[in-house]
Amino acid sequence: MPRNAAELLALGDDRYLSTLALRVFRAGLKHSLVDAKWPAFEEVFFGFDPEKVTLMGAEHIERMMQDTRLIRHLGKLRSVPRNAQLILDIREQHGSMGRFISDWPVTDITGLWRLLAKRGNQMGGLSAPRYLRMLGKDSFVPTEDVVAALKSQGVVDKAPTSQRDLAAVQEAFNQLHSESGRPFCQLSVMLAQTVNH
Template sequence: MQDYKWLNEYCLNRFGSAAALEAHLPSPATPRRLEAISNDRYLSTLALRVFRAGLKHSLVDAKWPAFEQVFFGFDPEKVVLMGADHLERLMQDARIIRHLGKLKSVPRNAQLILDIAHEYGSFGHFIAQWPVTDIVGLWRYLAKHGNQLGGLSAPRFLRMVGKDTFIPTYDVVAALNAQNIVEKVPSSQRDQAAVQAAFNEWHEQSGRPMCQLSMMLAYTVNH
């Protein structure tokens, strides 16, 4: 695989200057910021990610105020009490997206947040303290213990709340393939470990956040 020096020079050549490159790169939230996010806002973002999957984001976002209303502001203590009858009634509410599987995921993920908050003090603390050098481990944890958080949903959720993570998008996977790191989307633990190791190496060489390295890597194939 190429080292960070090659990656940086490639991106500098593409954008013409360091300032232009920096303007196109995201910045992760600080641990303090992640800890300050309340459990209800984490649940809202988690649900938003689940409903965005496979749908036009603008369509989902336009309906989100109604979602906030019918899910009690995404207070996990209230949402976790929503039973099957309540969810069936929501299937008749035209203001929201009536997908029963995704609706069921909300109280299930509310339980996830409450369980983690009970153990760690808050969901935000749990997210903040997870090391970025094993961010794929956090993906797997959320996919295993949450609902409808497989595939790219966990890393995209983490990016939405500001947790530093790379995301194996089409362009990133193509770039990883070009460097003989993985051949396809890293769904197995072996492939995820290989990708994590590569990002850890670039992270150590550069000191850059994973989200910036991820985007820089995508720029090497996205013209």
Template sequence: MRDYQWLYQYCLNRFGSVEALEARLPQPKSPEELRALGDDRYLSIISLRIFRAGLKHSLVDAKWPAFEEVFFGFDPHKVVLMGAEHLERLMHDERLIRHLAKLKSVPRNAQFILDVAREKGSFGALIADWPVSDIVGLWKYLGKHGTQLGGLSAPRFLRMVGKDTFIPTDDVVAALKAQGIIDKAPTSQKELAAVQAAFNEWRAQSGRPLCQLSTLLAHTVNH
């Protein structure tokens, strides 16, 4: 695989200046910021990610104030009490995206957040303290214990809340293939470990967060 210096120089040549390149790179939140985010906000963002999946983001975002209203501001202690009849009633609310499986995911993920908070003190503590050197392990944890957080939903949720992560988008996967790290989209533990190891090496070489390395890597794919 190519080293970080090649990766940065390739992108610098593409965008012409350090300023233009740096402006494209995301900034992760600090552990303190992640820990300070309330459990209600984590539940809201998890739910937003789930409803965005497969739909136009602007459509979902426009409806989100109504979701905040009907789900009690995503207070997990209140949402977890919502039973099947309550969710069936929401299926008749025209302000919402009426997708029953996705609606059902909200109280289930409220229970997940409460379970984590009982063990860790808050859901934010889990997110803040998880080492980025094993970010794929956090994806796996969220996918296993949460509802509808498989595939790219876990890394996209983490990016939304500001947790440092790479995302195996089509461009990132194409770049990883070009670097000889994988030969297809990573799904197995072995493939994910290989990708994590590559990002850890670039991180050690550069001191940059995973989200920036992921963005740089995506820009090495020609369109």
């Protein structure tokens, strides 16, 4: 089950940044490998305090490239201070990342994906919906099986990337949610299970 608004609000901005960075580093890698190294990331990124992380310069990131405890991917390491700045910008506008995420209507969750992909760093593809799922924000994830189910129902004819296709998928999930009362995360899994391989 997704977290409720109070639970999302209770998460500090450091946890939003840590989870965002974890999502970025997990992309394309074995999750258990990343998870095993995560305590070192928490240490070198000052517990993912966004204010401290935004002060990290290029020389700090370069030193991290020599740290064997970390996954030494320069682009992903550089994304952390950039995403920390995103969280600080959102905090300035909305009070906290938790307030921003919890207040965003699930009936426009694809709009939140687009915002995170546009303003965040390394947040394209399925990273934004997976990040929201990791946080506990109710979201569907358009995996291959979910897309196959949506294609079989005539909602889309390919993986949704255009605003038009994302709007059609959002509308389909809104309808399913309205009819069933189930959260998007459950509907996503149920749709995926309808696909025969």
